[in-house]
């Protein structure tokens with residue numbers, strides 16, 4: 001494809017918006033046409049981000065209503081939930097890829113319960129394609145509105161869907177322990193995310209219920225054909241980026257952990273970004289940092305009939321901005337890896 005895709009990034013002064021810009025800079029078919037911010041509007045990207053100091057040519061941050069939408073092919077919403085739906089639902093020209101939670105849930109009551117506010121555009125809730133790319137390839141080419149999954153749901157669903165689809169694990173008894181780097185909470189100032197609060201510590205949170213639970217249950221339920229209940233406990237850990245989930249599941253009668261591992265490897269055999277590791281090798285955040293890759297493996301549990309699945313992603317790449325670009329690629333008929341071939345960064 002020779003066409004250049006002109007993109008606008010709303011929320012480019014935030015972590016996901018900035019990572020989207022980082023990836024878009026080397027995308028062979030993308031022109032960054034407009035970047036927005038709220039409080040930081042009016043400032044150059046090179047002034048508010050250290051890693052863009054060598055990119056003074058990036059468009060300056062403007063408010064969303066200052067953007068000239070003519071000729072913009074796709075807009076990425078990297079905004080807080082509710083703000084995102086309110087802003088994006090007013091746009092009629094560009095195709096929309098939303099990184100917020102606003103178009104992931106199908107049900108307005110569930111959204112109001114988990115997000116503490118009425119949905120600003122409930123008529124669009126069932127119109128979005130749920131953009132877990134490895135499971136949305138058929139719908140993406142015609143999609144006008146794509147809801148990128150949350151970072152925790154991305155890792156959880158990549159790890160669980162092969163087993164649920166094949167009837168190899170019981171959807172009733174899934175227990176997820178999730179760890180996230182601090183960038184998962186966004187760039188806004190919050191006391192809980194100060195260095196002194198986060199360093200040398202691990203904090204569980206969301207124990208009374210986290211908003212990613214209904215999202216994971218919704219998507220697993222669609223595939224299982226029945227209601228699903230999961231147990232999910234996220235933890236904040238002292239690293240900038242990265243996410244790791246350890247998931248225990250009950251295996252269906254006669255299924256072994258090795259059988260589940262083999263089925264998972266077959267499911268992802270053609271997927272350029274999802275890797276089932278060799279037997280016995282444990283996924284780690286350092287295997288994926290800064291990249292769009294996900295690494296997964298399956299281990300037998302000491303309790304008979306159970307298995308442990310471990311998955312690691314970078315929350316800002318496969319967990320948000322990278323997956324958003326992967327979705328854009330399929331929406332515009334490109335190879336899904338375009339602009340996403342960076343190897344992970346180490347050390």
Ligand SMILES: NC(=O)C1=CN([C@@H]2O[C@H](COP(=O)(O)OP(=O)(O)OC[C@H]3O[C@@H](n4cnc5c(N)ncnc54)[C@H](OP(=O)(O)O)[C@@H]3O)[C@@H](O)[C@H]2O)C=CC1
Nearest residue numbers: 011013014015016037038039040078079100184186187320
């Ligand atoms: N961080 C992560 O790992 C992931 C985040 N997400 C979701 O992606 C979205 C963006 O997250 P993240 O980048 O971390 O957030 P940040 O807090 O880092 O950035 C938020 C961005 O939104 C802008 N903004 C805030 N309020 C308004 C407003 N009222 N009107 C217009 N713009 C506004 C901010 O502008 P300014 O800086 O000028 O205030 C900033 O550019 C969120 O919905 C988040 O939940 C999804 C997956 C992973």
Ligand SMILES: CC(=O)N[C@@H](CCC(=O)OP(=O)(O)O)C(=O)O
Nearest residue numbers: 100101150151152180181184185
């Ligand atoms: C560490 C941390 O605070 N993480 C965020 C999740 C980030 C994310 O993916 O969330 P959304 O896209 O749904 O906003 C949280 O727990 O709310």
